[in-house]
Amino acid sequence: MQELKWWQNAVVYQVYPRSFQDSDGDGIGDLRGVISRIPYIADLGVDAIWFSPMFKSPNVDNGYDISDYEDIMDEFGTMEDFDELMEVCNEHGIKIILDLVVNHSSDQHEWFINARKDPHSREGQFYHWHEGFRDEDGNVLSEPNRWGSVFGGSTWEYVEEHDLYYLHSFAVEQPDLNWENPELRNEVYDMMKFWCDKGVAGFRMDVINLIKKPEPFPMEEPDGTYTGLMFGNAPGVHDYLQEMNREVLSKYDLLTVGETGGVRPEDAYKYANLEDTELSMIFQFEHVDELDKDGVHGKYYPYELHLPDLKDIFTRWQEGLAGKAWNSLFWCNHDQPRVVSRWGSKDEKFREKSAKMLAHVLHFQQGTPYIYQGEELGMTNMNFESKEDLQDIAAINWIKSAVETGEATEDEVFQQILRTGRDHARTPMQWDDSMNAGFSDAEDTWLIVNPNYTHINAAEQVNREDSVYNYYKKLVSLRHEKELITNGSYELFDLEDVNTFSYARDNDSEVLFVSANFKAEEHVVVVPEKFRNKHGEVWLSNEEDIYNVQELGEELVLPAYATIAFAMKKD
Numbered sequence: 111m112q113e114l115k116w117w118q119n120a121v122v123y124q125v126y127p128r129s130f131q132d133s134d135g136d137g138i139g140d141l142r143g144v145i146s147r148i149p150y151i152a153d154l155g156v157d158a159i160w161f162s163p164m165f166k167s168p169n170v171d172n173g174y175d176i177s178d179y180e181d182i183m184d185e186f187g188t189m190e191d192f193d194e195l196m197e198v199c200n201e202h203g204i205k206i207i208l209d210l211v212v213n214h215s216s217d218q219h220e221w222f223i224n225a226r227k228d229p230h231s232r233e234g235q236f237y238h239w240h241e242g243f244r245d246e247d248g249n250v251l252s253e254p255n256r257w258g259s260v261f262g263g264s265t266w267e268y269v270e271e272h273d274l275y276y277l278h279s280f281a282v283e284q285p286d287l288n289w290e291n292p293e294l295r296n297e298v299y300d301m302m303k304f305w306c307d308k309g310v311a312g313f314r315m316d317v318i319n320l321i322k323k324p325e326p327f328p329m330e331e332p333d334g335t336y337t338g339l340m341f342g343n344a345p346g347v348h349d350y351l352q353e354m355n356r357e358v359l360s361k362y363d364l365l366t367v368g369e370t371g372g373v374r375p376e377d378a379y380k381y382a383n384l385e386d387t388e389l390s391m392i393f394q395f396e397h398v399d400e401l402d403k404d405g406v407h408g409k410y411y412p413y414e415l416h417l418p419d420l421k422d423i424f425t426r427w428q429e430g431l432a433g434k435a436w437n438s439l440f441w442c443n444h445d446q447p448r449v450v451s452r453w454g455s456k457d458e459k460f461r462e463k464s465a466k467m468l469a470h471v472l473h474f475q476q477g478t479p480y481i482y483q484g485e486e487l488g489m490t491n492m493n494f495e496s497k498e499d500l501q502d503i504a505a506i507n508w509i510k511s512a513v514e515t516g517e518a519t520e521d522e523v524f525q526q527i528l529r530t531g532r533d534h535a536r537t538p539m540q541w542d543d544s545m546n547a548g549f550s551d552a553e554d555t556w557l558i559v560n561p562n563y564t565h566i567n568a569a570e571q572v573n574r575e576d577s578v579y580n581y582y583k584k585l586v587s588l589r590h591e592k593e594l595i596t597n598g599s600y601e602l603f604d605l606e607d608v609n610t611f612s613y614a615r616d617n618d619s620e621v622l623f624v625s626a627n628f629k630a631e632e633h634v635v636v637v638p639e640k641f642r643n644k645h646g647e648v649w650l651s652n653e654e655d656i657y658n659v660q661e662l663g664e665e666l667v668l669p670a671y672a673t674i675a676f677a678m679k680k681d
């Protein structure tokens with residue numbers, strides 16, 4: 111293995127500032143709130159924090175619509191607060207990773223305000239403008255083509271005074287930036303340097319695989335249905351990222367992680383190659399986007415997890431990237447439901463045990479793990495009672511458009527949102543059992559607090575040895591202590607076993623057997639030959655008894671949701 115970069119044995123914690131800690135009583139999290147909680151994050155032992163956007167924004171998509179890339183959102187505080195946040199993070203040895211949202215801006219960004227006045231102006235050219243589809247007589251019949259926006263409806267918005275449409279992959283208020291334009295690219299690079307020069311240690315790049323659009327745009331006759339976005343991972347995206355690497359990234363020592371839906375390991379060889387010509391790593395979504403939905407019903411279709419599918423995905427990424435590119439490892443983020451509610455136990459009896467189990471199978475893999483706020487407490491999905499409780503634009507638009515098109519009833523969509531909607535991850539962080547879980551002393555918080563905060567909260571877990579929090583803490587410290595976790599090879603066992611997930615990690619000096627039971631009843635794992643009848647030690651388990659194991663036989667009995675990580679030295 112080549113010399114390690116700092117981020118190859120780092121663990122990253124994701125903060126969604128809106129829901130982390132409110133300091134001024136308006137029911138919305140803010141930077142001073144985050145500052146007060148840095149010691150908690152530091153205690154977990156992580157190396158860096160990725161902050162979801164904290165920049166000026168009208169908040170149509172909670173900060174993923176930026177109106178000024180070099181200033182802080184009013185609700186979150188000021189640049190002085192950011193500088194102080196940086197100082198406090200530095201004192202705790204924690205690096206800061208910012209969210210770079212440059213596939214689109216807000217329609218309230220000065221660039222777009224000017225673009226709207228004159229699409230042909232310098233800033234007008236920072237966006238994608240296109241004529242509509244015309245009939246033979248030149249009359250506009252419809253938008254240029256049938257691309258559908260991620261948040262419902264067409265990707266095109268008509269501006270009457272110019273008789274032109276602009277492209278928005280997401281909400282109408284999030285116009286896509288035109289990366290063909292070198293002046294726009296330079297503006298982005300300057301903005302990135304502004305933050306790097308302040309000392310930030312990297313960027314998570316929002317939907318970065320969408321920045322390249324097909325040229326010329328395909329025109330299509332109107333036929334009623336929208337097709338979705340048809341331009342993810344277009345080949346030219348790599349030219350932009352290589353240029354960004356030359357112009358900005360290569361000049362600093364950064365962790366960069368691209369959000370790249372729909373990628374396969376073959377794509378990762380380009381985006382995240384170890385030669386470092388583009389990004390450090392990418393987020394792939396096969397394991398969270400493709401196992402409990404289908405192409406017909408889209409995001410909210412409920413499917414049960416078939417464990418071999420999950421094992422197959424992880425294994426393809428572990429084996430596929432080994433020695434060539436670098437993996438990121440995650441279960442949760444601000445767009446995903448809480449993993450313990452999704453694939454762990456819905457029964458409170460096993461919630462903590464299954465939360466630890468899920469962490470276990472992920473964190474012993476090769477790559478850089480990300481922990482999303484509250485995941486380390488086993489925080490759960492929220493039992494929203496009605497659609498009035500939802501805040502997420504994706505959910506609200508989904509209900510609206512499903513009802514409009516007659517695709518599903520409001521209740522059907524709502525039931526599906528209860529499974530996998532984005533607001534589950536965004537309910538306020540549960541700090542203690544006081545009012546609003548200690549998140550805010552406002553009467554109303556921007557999104558409701560999950561009432562289970564009375565028993566699921568940080569204060570209850572931090573000092574309890576067998577808590578989910580302390581399990582995560584051990585996983586983080588093992589990653590720092592044991593080189594094998596960073597550099598060992600990976601081998602899967604028993605792909606077809608529907609109950610347990612077992613794999614090995616192996617390097618010159620040690621070999622590790624990782625196994626976990628995904629089910630609520632006991633299951634037996636056949637121990638692979640090379641781990642039988644040899645002395646070893648248990649690095650981690652969520653079962654008291656398993657800690658005493660010093661040797662494995664032919665079979666290992668794993669009680670409900672039990673885990674083991676059993677290491678042997680090589681002779």
Ligand code: GLC
Binds near residue numbers: 175280317445
């Ligand atoms: C990314 C973000 C998501 C946002 C979208 C548009 O997928 O993670 O929260 O809505 O991009 O910016």
